[in-house]
Amino acid sequence: MSKEPATGSLIDGFSRRIDYLRVSVTDRCDLRCSYCLPKDFKGFETPANWLRHEEMLRLVGLFVRLGVSKVRLTGGEPLLRRGVIGLAAQIxxxxxxxxxxxxxxxxxxxxxxxxxxxxGVTRLNISLDTLDAAAFSRITGRDCLESVLAGLAAAREAGFAPIKLNSVVHAATPEGEVRRLLDYAMVQGFVLRLIEPMPMGECGRGFAHTDLNVLGARLASQAGLIPALAASGSGPARYWSGGHGAPVLGVITPMSQHFCATCNRVRLGVDGTLYLCLGQEDRVPLGQWLRDGASDAELTQAILAGIAAKPERHEFVTRPERIIRFMAQTGG
Known part of the structure; x- marks a missing residue:
C-alpha cells in the first residue's frame, strides 16, 4: 500500500483532522442483531441507488486526495456485496x-x-457478542455461531493481526458471558472491544447501556491486565494490555464517556450520502450530486463544506430520540 503523502487535509470547525472514512458498501445483512435492525425491517435502500463500484472509487479517491489515510469497508455486511474483493484491491x-x-x-x-x-486489507473487526450458541441465535436471529468461529480461524490463518472482536454489551448482558469472551480472546490472540449500544432507531433505544469503563476495569483486574500506555490505532477505544504490552481488552463508551473531541471520521452511506456524525442528522448528498453530473472539483468543494460543518458532538444522552435511522442504514 502506498505511503505517498496526500495532497490536502480535512480540518473541521473544531480543529479536528478528519483522516478516516468508513464506507458502507451495502445496507443488507444476513443477521438481524436485536440492537441494530428490527427482525421485520424492510426499509433497505433500493439497489439501483447503491453506488456502483466505480462511483464509490471516485468518491473515496477524492477523500484520499484530501488527506484521508484510513478507509474501512462496512455495511450491513460488506462481504455480501458482489465484487467487494476487487473494490478493496482498487482502494x-x-x-x-x-x-x-x-x-x-x-x-x-x-x-x-x-x-x-x-x-490489501490490513485489519479486520469482527462482531461477536457471545460464545453461547443459544444466546447467539437470540441476538442475531440465526444459528450460525460455528460459521463465525470458522471465519475467525480463517482470518488468523490468512495472517490478519491484530484481529479485533467487537462485542455490544448492555445493562442486561451477563458479566459471565463477557468474561468468557475475554478468556477466548486471550487464548486466541484476539483483541476484545466492548461497545456501549447507541440509541439509533427504535431497536437501539431498546437497550440500556452500562458504564463499560467500570466493567472493563473490573474484568482487566481479574485477568491481570494493566492500562495500556497508548491506544491501538487512532480510534475511540481505551485499552488494557498484558505483559507483552499489546492491547487485549478495550472499551468504546459513546454513552458514559463520549470521545467526540477527538473524532477523526465521517461515513459514506451506500447511496453516497456523507454522514458527518452518528448522533446528528447533518449529511451531504454526494452520491446524488455525482449522478447529477457534478465534477470532481464540485464534489471536492462539497466535501470541504461538509467537513467544515461537522457537528461538535452527538446528543445520544440528551436527545436519544433524535436519530431514527438504524445503524445499518448509516454504515457501522
Missing amino acids: AAMPGLRDLSVSTNGTQLARHARELRAA
Whole structure:
C-alpha cells in the first residue's frame, strides 16, 4: 500500500483532522442483531441507488486526495456485496492510503479471508457478542455461531493481526458471558472491544447501556491486565494490555464517556450520502450530486463544506430520540 503523502487535509470547525472514512458498501445483512435492525425491517435502500463500484472509487479517491489515510469497508455486511474483493484491491492501491480495514459479522469470512488479505486489507473487526450458541441465535436471529468461529480461524490463518472482536454489551448482558469472551480472546490472540449500544432507531433505544469503563476495569483486574500506555490505532477505544504490552481488552463508551473531541471520521452511506456524525442528522448528498453530473472539483468543494460543518458532538444522552435511522442504514 502506498505511503505517498496526500495532497490536502480535512480540518473541521473544531480543529479536528478528519483522516478516516468508513464506507458502507451495502445496507443488507444476513443477521438481524436485536440492537441494530428490527427482525421485520424492510426499509433497505433500493439497489439501483447503491453506488456502483466505480462511483464509490471516485468518491473515496477524492477523500484520499484530501488527506484521508484510513478507509474501512462496512455495511450491513460488506462481504455480501458482489465484487467487494476487487473494490478493496482498487482502494488499497490508492496513493496516500495507509490503512484499509473491514468490519464484518464473520459469517462469510471463512470463504473470503485469504482473498481480503491478498487484496490489501490490513485489519479486520469482527462482531461477536457471545460464545453461547443459544444466546447467539437470540441476538442475531440465526444459528450460525460455528460459521463465525470458522471465519475467525480463517482470518488468523490468512495472517490478519491484530484481529479485533467487537462485542455490544448492555445493562442486561451477563458479566459471565463477557468474561468468557475475554478468556477466548486471550487464548486466541484476539483483541476484545466492548461497545456501549447507541440509541439509533427504535431497536437501539431498546437497550440500556452500562458504564463499560467500570466493567472493563473490573474484568482487566481479574485477568491481570494493566492500562495500556497508548491506544491501538487512532480510534475511540481505551485499552488494557498484558505483559507483552499489546492491547487485549478495550472499551468504546459513546454513552458514559463520549470521545467526540477527538473524532477523526465521517461515513459514506451506500447511496453516497456523507454522514458527518452518528448522533446528528447533518449529511451531504454526494452520491446524488455525482449522478447529477457534478465534477470532481464540485464534489471536492462539497466535501470541504461538509467537513467544515461537522457537528461538535452527538446528543445520544440528551436527545436519544433524535436519530431514527438504524445503524445499518448509516454504515457501522
